[in-house]
Amino acid sequence: xxxxxxxxxxxxxxxxxxxxxxxxxxxxxxxxDTHYDAEDAKLHPEGISQARHRDTxxxxxxxxxxxxxxxxxxxxxxTAFVLQGGDMVEGYGxxxxxxxxxxxxxxxxxxxxxxxxxxTTAGNHDIGSKVLPGEPSPIQIYKxxxxxxxxxxxxxxxxxxxxLVSQKGTDIAFRYxxxxxxxxxxxxxxxxxxxVKKVLxxxxxxxxxxxxxxxxxxxxxxxxxxxxxxxGSHQKTMEEILPVFQKHNCTFLTGHYHGIASxxxxxxxxxxxxxxxxxxxxxxxxxxxNVVRDKVEQYGxxxxxxxxxxxxxxxxxxxxxxxxxxxxxxxxxGAGYMTLDISDSGVIVNYFHRDSNKASYTFAIPKK
Numbered sequence: 001x002x003x004x005x006x007x008x009x010x011x012x013x014x015x016x017x018x019x020x021x022x023x024x025x026x027x028x029x030x031x032x033d034t035h036y037d038a039e040d041a042k043l044h045p046e047g048i049s050q051a052r053h054r055d056t057x058x059x060x061x062x063x064x065x066x067x068x069x070x071x072x073x074x075x076x077x078x079t080a081f082v083l084q085g086g087d088m089v090e091g092y093g094x095x096x097x098x099x100x101x102x103x104x105x106x107x108x109x110x111x112x113x114x115x116x117x118x119x120t121t122a123g124n125h126d127i128g129s130k131v132l133p134g135e136p137s138p139i140q141i142y143k144x145x146x147x148x149x150x151x152x153x154x155x156x157x158x159x160x161x162x163x164l165v166s167q168k169g170t171d172i173a174f175r176y177x178x179x180x181x182x183x184x185x186x187x188x189x190x191x192x193x194x195x196v197k198k199v200l201x202x203x204x205x206x207x208x209x210x211x212x213x214x215x216x217x218x219x220x221x222x223x224x225x226x227x228x229x230x231x232g233s234h235q236k237t238m239e240e241i242l243p244v245f246q247k248h249n250c251t252f253l254t255g256h257y258h259g260i261a262s263x264x265x266x267x268x269x270x271x272x273x274x275x276x277x278x279x280x281x282x283x284x285x286x287x288x289x290n291v292v293r294d295k296v297e298q299y300g301x302x303x304x305x306x307x308x309x310x311x312x313x314x315x316x317x318x319x320x321x322x323x324x325x326x327x328x329x330x331x332x333x334g335a336g337y338m339t340l341d342i343s344d345s346g347v348i349v350n351y352f353h354r355d356s357n358k359a360s361y362t363f364a365i366p367k368k
Contacts, residue, residue, distance in 0.1 A: 023159045023177025025343040027077040028210075029070050029114075030085070032255040032277030032335075034063065035125065036106030037090040043102045048094030054282060055090045059109070062281040062354075067113035069355040070337040074116060077341070080176060081116050081157055085255035085277055086123025086186070086214030096135035103145045117153040122146075122170050122185045123214040123255065139187075143169040150183070162203070166195045173199040179342065180206035184213040186230050193237055200248050207367065208347060209250045210340075216252035216274040217242055218265050219318050221299045221331060224257070225308045226318055246270035249368045251347065253277065260289065260334045260351055262363040264327040273365045275349055281335040289353045289360045290333035296326045332361070 037043070037055035044051050074082070089106040093099045103126065111118045120126075122142055129138045146169055154160055154174055162175040170185035171192055180203040184196070200209065217230045217238060231238050245252075246269040254276050261276035293299070300319040309315050336353040346366045350359035 022078055023080075025078070026177075026341075027074065027079040028340040028342065029074050029079060029082040030253050030275070030277050030338040030340055030349075031067075031070065031082065031110075032085050032279050033087040033123065033258060034084060034106070034110060034279045035087055035090045036102070036109060038105065040101075040105070043093050043098055043105065045093070045095055045098055048098070049092055052090050058281055063279065064113070065355040066279055066281055066335070066337060067110070069352065069357060071114050072357065073337070073339050073352065074114060077339075079116055080159075081153075082114050082118040083181075083212050083253055084110065084118060084120040085212060085253055086121045087125040087255060088120045088123065089126060091125040091127075091129045091138070093129055094131070096131045096138075096141060099129040099131060099138050100141050100145070102129075103142065104149070107145070107149050111153075117156050119150055119153055119181075119183060119212070121183045121212045121214060122187060124187060127187060139170075146170055146172070164195075164199055164202075166192055168192065171195055173203070175203065175206065178207035180209045182209065182211045184211050184230075186214040187232065188234075193241060196241060197244060200244060200250075204248065207344070208342065208365075209248045210253065210347075211245075211250050212253045214254060215256040216254040216272075216276075217245060218252075218263060218272060218274050218322055219303070220257055220259075220261060220263075220276065221293060221302045221329070222257050222259075223302050223306045223308075226303045226306055226315070227309060228256075242272075243269050245272055249273075251275070251365055258335075259331055260336070260361065261331040262349065263329045265322065265325045266327050267325045271368065275338070275363065277338050277351075278335050279337065281354060285335045285354065286333070287354075289336075289351070291330070292333060293329060293331040296323070296329045299323050299326055299329050330361070330363070336360075 035055045037051045039051045089102045093102050127138045127142045160174050164173045172183040215229050219226045249271045251273040258278045258280050263274050265272045304315050339350045341348040349363040351361040353360045
């Protein structure tokens, strides 16, 4: 009997050590915008709206190939979960039921390619549908979706702890081993500032603070709406919280602009690392990654051509705000998937173009 208990105790210790090791060094899959849509009356009631041809065609062949390749990369390593950076669906179904059906159908289709949990965050398309008068708002519909699908997916991950959910229900934080993950709704600031500060303060000891949000705090050098970043037009809120993100050396996983990009922004206050992914594989996506900017000095060239901002003064103000703090900058046209290999040494981000199994770009995030 004593031998039995000793053996059982030894196995328990070994199991605990294996779990600890698994959470110390592991992989995460990152997917950018996926814009799920289908020619289905449940998603697009007749006479209200129509499916978007670009997305329905993409989901017939190209997206399945991309997601299958991503799942193979997940199987090659100790992969904990999949993160998807918002605009999971195209939206705009026309009714509350259609929007609910699209969120659920898109999530189930996406999850169907992976044997590990898929976690997603709210993009503008995920809450952007116009519904009939008197029906629940898309924001409320998304909150219900997150409660029914995203939070249970988080709870299903072995080793997850300290789950925190904001009152609004679309900001969710949790610990996985040494690391903090924060699913952050980029759409509205409101009273969420206090929640963000609380989460980061309570998890100040986390090895890495990885924030999944549709658009990050640092403006990309783009021509279309370069000022549309985390919390949108709430620039006062963004400026207040930016030093907090720097203090905690946060890493942001983003989408929205349908490009592949990375940057490091560092000042005496700390550092921010920002990654942008994209899965919108249209017929125009070239065979190879199309690098258009890979030097800090190039930042601002596309931004100054923006037709979204009215004056050159507005455009130059954004450049002056961020360019002095940029330590690296990369922007490319493409669609594919990413792996994040996370360990005590740092975070290695590899980008795989379309459905390739060979990385075409690597970005390293050091441990600080």
